[in-house]
Amino acid sequence: MSNLYVRYFDRDMLALSVEEAIDFLSTIPDIRITPELVNEVHAYAESDIPYPKRYKVRPRVYFILIKTNAATMAEFKANRRAGAPAAAENEVPTKKEIKATQLAIENPGWYRGTITFKRVIQIPGTMKFQYQDTRFSAYVKAMSGQDCYNRIVHHLKNRQDVDLRSQFPSARGINFSFNYMGAELPPELLQANA
Numbered sequence: 001m002s003n004l005y006v007r008y009f010d011r012d013m014l015a016l017s018v019e020e021a022i023d024f025l026s027t028i029p030d031i032r033i034t035p036e037l038v039n040e041v042h043a044y045a046e047s048d049i050p051y052p053k054r055y056k057v058r059p060r061v062y063f064i065l066i067k068t069n070a071a072t073m074a075e076f077k078a079n080r081r082a083g084a085p086a087a088a089e090n091e092v093p094t095k096k097e098i099k100a101t102q103l104a105i106e107n108p109g110w111y112r113g114t115i116t117f118k119r120v121i122q123i124p125g126t127m128k129f130q131y132q133d134t135r136f137s138a139y140v141k142a143m144s145g146q147d148c149y150n151r152i153v154h155h156l157k158n159r160q161d162v163d164l165r166s167q168f169p170s171a172r173g174i175n176f177s178f179n180y181m182g183a184e185l186p187p188e189l190l191q192a193n194a
Contacts (some may be wrong), residue, residue, distance in 0.1 A: 002067035005076055008057075014073045016168050021065065030057050034061070036107060042063065051098050099172045103145040110181040111140050111148040117156065120163035131167070139185060144169055145178045 004015045006024055008031065015021035018041055025031050037055070044065060046051045054062040070076035119134035135157060142148040149171040156162050169175035181189075 002045070002069055003071070004041075005066040005068050005070075006063065007066075008063040009018070012066070012073075014070065014076055018042050018054065021045075025063065028063075029062065030061070032177075035061075051101075076081045096172045103149070103171055107180055107182040108143050109141070110185045111142050111153045112143065112179050112181055113138055113140055113148040113176070113178045115152055115156075115169065115176045117169060118167040120165045129163075129165075134166075139181065145180075148178050149176055 001120070004018070006015055006021050008014050008025075008028055013024045015024060018038075022033060022038055025037075026033050043068070050067065052064050052066045052165045054064045056062055056134065067132060068076050068079070070079055079116075092093045113133065114137040116133055116135045118131040120129050122129050124175070135151065138152055138155070140148045140151050142151055154166050156166070157164070
């Protein structure tokens with residue numbers, strides 16, 4: 001596991017474990033330590049997610065966690081100054097920037113994509129139509145998250161039961177998600193789809 005740089009306004013530290021990070025956060029009166037928060041910090045620390053994570057304290061107020069291999073605060077700050085990220089030291093990428101980066105990563109193989117789109121549905125007994133949120137999931141062979149999105153939208157637009165006036169969300173928004181499944185579909189999924 002990497003070390004964690006923790007920052008809340010002008011207070012920061014380099015934690016060598018999740019417990020150290022939680023101990024530091026518990027000294028800040030604004031931050032309420034809950035079992036959910038502890039679980040989220042553990043999940044972030046143990047995940048493969050390489051980018052910073054920010055946690056909401058109250059509206060427009062966050063603390064951030066950054067994974068680092070630095071062993072000391074001086075080493076961490078020296079690496080930041082040396083230009084590891086191009087952003088300013090206290091700047092955290094937005095969720096849309098992070099998602100755009102993830103969508104662009106080329107990793108050929110199978111993806112599970114899920115999209116929630118506004119489907120045009122006729123109201124029974126009338127000639128009127130309404131938009132209805134419709135969730136669609138599929139396993140797709142694609143080159144990237146963006147390619148997965150494009151293939152799903154193309155499929156839906158070409159289905160006869162999907163009205164052409166239906167509206168599709170941005171790939172960068174919360175209504176599209178994807179998971180890379182691997183170069184080959186796991187055997188249990190191949191059997192389920194056979």
